[in-house]
Amino acid sequence: MDSESTVTTCYRHPQVECHVRCTRCERYICPDCMREAAVGHQCPACVREGARSVRQARTLVGGRVSAVPVVTYVLIAVNVLVYLAELVRPEIVDRFAMVGAGLLGPDGEHYLWVDPHPAGFTPEGLVDGEWYRLLTGAFLHLPPTGGTFGVFHVVMNMVALWNLGRLVEPMLGRVHYLALYLLSALGGSVLVLLIAPEDAVVGASGAVFGIGAAYYVMARRIGVDMGQVNRFMAGLLLWLVVSAVVTSWEGHLGGLLAGGVVALAFAYAPRDGRRTLVQVGACGVLVVVLAVAAVAKVSALTGGGVPQ
Structure with a gap:
């Protein structure tokens, strides 16, 4: 007399009869739950667990790789x-340009800062x-x-951002790159x-x-051939000097220095559990230094008072 066959069902869908086991946990899975594996099939839970156990590739500075x-x-x-x-709205x-200290006159024109300012004039900017x-x-x-460049101002900056960003962002990862951009x-x-x-300044x-x-x-940290990189930097520094005649060299130099400090912290932080702490700490120190310098300057411009 034949023994009665045992009916097996999917562990996620008990109403569905099935005869295939997950190669990892050996639970029965239906066709809807089958995920192709190197050998056989796995259930969705094991696929997720496997993905968590796979080591994710990182950039040299610890960021997530992004092509x-x-x-x-x-x-x-x-x-x-x-x-x-x-x-549309000139x-x-x-309203939003970088201005440290200026005066808005009763005629709507902009005037140089003086403290105390005449009656009818209102401060504008960081002061x-x-x-x-x-x-x-x-x-x-x-x-x-x-200005001197007109529409070419935004065009040149965006072309430079396009060319440099596509090189640097994959080296750093998205979060590190965004932090670098904003701090610069x-x-x-x-x-x-x-x-x-x-x-x-804009x-x-x-x-x-x-x-x-x-x-x-980053090029020096990675160890690439520095010939082309050095030529690029020479051109960048030359533009920094030439641009002093027609643009804000202070903004260029400040961005160059801040970006260099951030990049050094990212690239040379210890490659162990302290790396994130060192990188975040370096960015935090830079923010504090910049904030203290800005507050001190505004305080000096306003005769000791800091506007809220």
């Missing part, structure tokens, strides 16, 4: 969209507590008919505040110079 420079593309898109907004430039200008100015550019922009704005607080070039510094640091 597509998404952050670079997003930054370019943001800069272009802001520029289009400037074309007053955006005056009026507009600290956001330290970063917003880095996403603005000259209007089509403004901040460093450029703070140096403008310290040296030329009455200048109204442009992503401070951040771009910071990325250029990171390109040099």
Whole structure:
């Protein structure tokens, strides 16, 4: 007399009869739960567990590997969209440009800073507590008919960001790269505040110079042939000197220095459990140094008072 066959069902779908086991946990799985494996099939839970146990590739500085420079593309898109907004609302430039100390006259014109200021004049810039200008100015550019370059200001910066970002972002990873970009922009704005607080400055070039510094640091860290890299840096430094005649060299130099400091911290942090702590700590120290310098300068400009 034949024995009665035992009916086996999927552990995730008990109502479905099945006869295939997961090669990892040996539980029965139905066709909907089967996932191709090197040998046989695995259930979804084992596939997820296997993915967690696989060591994820990292960049030299500890960031996640990313073949597509998404952050670079997003930054370019943001800069272009802001520029289009400037074309529609030109007053955006005056409202968000990097200005350390200025006066808005009763006639709506902009005047050089004096303290105390005459009646009818109102402070504008960081001396009026507009600290956001330290970063917003880095996403603005000259209007089509403004300054020496006009529309080529945004075009040149975006071309440089496109070329450098596609090289540096994969070296660092997205989070490290974004931190580098923002801290470079901040460093450029703070140096403008310290040296030329009455200048109204716009442009992503401070951040771009910071990325250029990171390109040099990372190339040396990786050990590539430095011939082409050195030629690039020579051209970048030459532009820093030449641009002093027509642009804000303070913003360029500040971005270059801040970007170099951040890149050095990222590239040479110990490759063990302390790496993240060292990198975050270095960025934090840089932010504190820049913040203290900015507050001290604004305090000096306002006669000892710091606007809130």
